Amino acid sequence: MAVKETTISETKREELFKNVIDAVNTLRKINITFKDILLSPIDIDGYERDIKAKIEKMMNQLQTKASKDELSVRDADDFRKYYYHLLSFEKIIRLPGIDIQQVLDESQEKMIAKVDNLNKEITSSISNAVAVSAALMKIKFYAKNLSMFEKHINEEIDNALKRYKLSQGAAGITRLSMELEKTDIGARLISEHSNLSGEDWRKR
Known part of the structure; x- marks a missing residue:
């Protein structure tokens, strides 16, 4: 096998x-x-x-x-x-x-900590669409490649986008989307997350 x-x-x-x-x-x-x-x-x-x-x-x-x-x-x-x-x-x-379960739990905690650190980068660079885009794509990489944590990580992305939209408004979402569409994983973010896919930003 x-x-x-x-x-x-x-x-x-x-x-x-x-x-x-x-x-x-x-x-x-x-x-x-x-x-x-x-x-x-x-x-x-x-x-x-x-x-x-x-x-x-x-x-x-x-x-x-x-x-x-x-x-x-x-x-x-x-x-x-x-x-x-x-x-x-x-x-x-x-x-x-x-104790296999302990090792699994510790490994999960370390992976989620990586996402948390990227979320902190988003918060500290909230007005910089390029920096936020880069952090979001790194988080999406984890969601895409670590299927056991995919649901949780995608929820973290949704929460980050909500915070970003609240802070930067529709114009900020437009700037962010324009950055994200430059890469495949960014395009995936746009298509899979409603705060981005719901924006008809190309018409702006």
């Missing part, structure tokens, strides 16, 4: 980890059933240590990505891969001594 396939599909991820459990349980049954035949039992503990080591490595990789000041497209792809696999693993398998 390919990593790309399991990253995209929750069903495939859960199937993968259920297969892991089934395999370990099968080995345990073999040990019990053939204990008088096997010269030495299958090292189940060794398999579990190996699984634990791989999960701990994935947790560290997720934390490393979450701790970066900014994420590239590759970073975001990796973040999704680690986050979703850990989320499904935690749902299916519990290993003693590993």
Whole structure:
């Protein structure tokens, strides 16, 4: 089962980890059933240590990505891969001594903090359409590439646009839209957020 396939599909991820459990349980049954035949039992503990080591490595990789000041497209792809696999693993398998949920929560907090910092940039540069546009596009990048937080981040964008419109008025929205339309992600902002798409700014 390919990593790309399991990253995209929750069903495939859960199937993968259920297969892991089934395999370990099968080995345990073999040990019990053939204990008088096997010269030495299958090292189940060794398999579990190996699984634990791989999960701990994935947790560290997720934390490393979450701790970066900014994420590239590759970073975001990796973040999704680690986050979703850990989320499904935690749902299916519990290993003693590993707190996957805490790592997931901390990673989420760090990503949301990035959005919060960009929101602060918008507030401090509220009269500068170029600066606001740049910050909004960075936030939209996170919404587009971190699907697990997409709804929350898009709500943050809507709130930022409401504040901007309240501060700068329709003329400000026009200036902002003209900046945003210069890039694909800016055009996506215009089409997906009503405070921008609702403005027939091209006629102004």
